[in-house]
Amino acid sequence: MTKIYFVRHAETDKTVIDDRNRPLTAQGLEDTRFVYERLKNKGIDVAISSPYKRSIDTIKRLKYV
16 A cells, blocks of 8 residues: 655745755754654655755655665
């Protein structure tokens, strides 16, 4: 059975004008650890993200599971 998990990107630094390259805040980076811990044992084969930096940074730890 295929399972799909949806994750919204973590908190971003809204002071950065460039929307596509907007980084995560310190809290956002901390939240990525939470996302990883919740999903690391789910047997995820594929992670798909928008090309925006904040989205990629939110799930990139999962590539190494």
